[in-house]
Amino acid sequence: MNTRSTAFPLPLLALALAAFAIGTTEFVIVGLLPAVAADTGVTLPSAGLLVTGYALGVALGAPPLAALTARATPYRALSALMVLFIVGNLMCALAPDYGWLMAGRIVASLTHGAFFGLGATVAAALVEPQRRSAAIALMFSGLTLANVLGVPAGAWIGQYAGWRATFWCVSGLGVVALAALLVLVPRSLQLHGSRGGAGWRIVLRPRLLGALGLTALGFGGIFTTLTFLSPLLQTEAGFSAAQVNALLLLFGLGLTVGNMLGGWAADRWPGRSMFAVLGTLAALQVALHFVLALPVLVTAGIFLWGMAAFATAPGLQSRVLDEAADAPALGSTLNIAAFNLGNAVAAWIGARAIDAGMPMSGLPLLSAALTGAALVLLFGLSVRTASPNARPA
Numbered sequence: 001m002n003t004r005s006t007a008f009p010l011p012l013l014a015l016a017l018a019a020f021a022i023g024t025t026e027f028v029i030v031g032l033l034p035a036v037a038a039d040t041g042v043t044l045p046s047a048g049l050l051v052t053g054y055a056l057g058v059a060l061g062a063p064p065l066a067a068l069t070a071r072a073t074p075y076r077a078l079s080a081l082m083v084l085f086i087v088g089n090l091m092c093a094l095a096p097d098y099g100w101l102m103a104g105r106i107v108a109s110l111t112h113g114a115f116f117g118l119g120a121t122v123a124a125a126l127v128e129p130q131r132r133s134a135a136i137a138l139m140f141s142g143l144t145l146a147n148v149l150g151v152p153a154g155a156w157i158g159q160y161a162g163w164r165a166t167f168w169c170v171s172g173l174g175v176v177a178l179a180a181l182l183v184l185v186p187r188s189l190q191l192h193g194s195r196g197g198a199g200w201r202i203v204l205r206p207r208l209l210g211a212l213g214l215t216a217l218g219f220g221g222i223f224t225t226l227t228f229l230s231p232l233l234q235t236e237a238g239f240s241a242a243q244v245n246a247l248l249l250l251f252g253l254g255l256t257v258g259n260m261l262g263g264w265a266a267d268r269w270p271g272r273s274m275f276a277v278l279g280t281l282a283a284l285q286v287a288l289h290f291v292l293a294l295p296v297l298v299t300a301g302i303f304l305w306g307m308a309a310f311a312t313a314p315g316l317q318s319r320v321l322d323e324a325a326d327a328p329a330l331g332s333t334l335n336i337a338a339f340n341l342g343n344a345v346a347a348w349i350g351a352r353a354i355d356a357g358m359p360m361s362g363l364p365l366l367s368a369a370l371t372g373a374a375l376v377l378l379f380g381l382s383v384r385t386a387s388p389n390a391r392p393a
Contacts, residue, residue, distance in 0.1 A: 016140075021082075028166055029050050029105075030226060030227065033230055034234075039162075045355050050102060059113065061110035062114050062337040065111075075187045083178065113333055207381065211335075218316060221346050237292045262313060274378060281312065284305045289365050289368075346367070349370075350363055
């Protein structure tokens with residue numbers, strides 16, 4: 001059965017809706033961090049570990065769950081993963097203390113890597129090869145829209161009804177996403193290379209490992225700042241909690257625009273666009289450090305930072321699919337794990353720096369340093385012999 005279409009098919013909408021739910025639960029904790037810390041009786045850096053715990057759950061849980069769901073059809077695997085997501089968020093909503101909240105975050109996170117890994121592969125399989133990055137970007141638009149709508153709404157709900165109410169709402173989003181998957185994803189869909197193929201041998205490929213490292217550094221580095229964005233904007237830039245919610249909305253708009261532009265650029269200039277995006281991202285993070293005392297420039301910078309941050313995602317995902325063309329679902333899942341391993345390490349670096357006495361204004365510089373390391377790695381990969389599956393830059 002040929003499931004590809006010259007137009008973007010309806011199953012992509014179900015994937016985007018599920019991505020919206022997952023993205024909301026991943027990022028909404030950023031806006032809830034001060035309230036969670038106060039309510040659970042932990043310090044702000046300790047509350048920040050809820051971001052690290054989630055990201056580590058994604059990174060460590062993605063490969064085993066991908067293996068467990070490998071023999072199931074995408075229809076069954078995606079639906080089962082969404083059920084696990086709902087359970088994890090219900091645990092967060094009912095959590096009586098910090099420990100249970102961390103446990104719920106980890107359970108919910110187990111869905112993330114396997115879902116986005118498989119979902120990106122499904123998105124690519126539904127369209128012609130030359131539209132692959134755009135299809136992946138469309139699925140990831142749910143993740144970016146979560147930052148436009150879900151995260152600010154979740155922060156607002158948490159501010160007025162308590163952070164547990166936010167997780168009740170996210171659980172409801174999961175139920176709606178599950179219904180969409182059950183209705184729209186074709187039950188007969190099979191993925192080429194998902195049964196057999198190179199399998200776990202792909203992890204021995206140096207170029208694939210380099211692409212995964214690029215993902216961890218290039219995208220993950222933003223989380224040194226993003227994890228503590230709410231307290232950073234309040235303490236260093238003087239914004240109120242309500243103004244921070246508005247800035248989170250603006251950041252999410254930037255993510256959405258950047259994601260779509262990044263998909264468009266990655267389909268046309270895979271190599272050159274990545275250099276341009278990472279260079280812009282590093283420059284914006286340095287600039288953010290220097291303009292924290294100027295609210296107008298901070299407002300513009302937050303939007304542009306969001307654009308540059310998510311403009312990296314489609315190209316990074318496509319780069320890994322190029323290097324794992326004979327095991328696309330596993331390669332894609334490993335890349336989602338790399339995204340979140342980078343997130344976890346970057347959030348941990350930020351927490352440790354604050355604990356060591358570094359002012360929060362230094363966080364954007366740490367993010368810029370990690371992005372700079374990604375540029376160095378990208379340069380190293382670009383001068384090596386191209387793999388047989390790589391597309392020309």
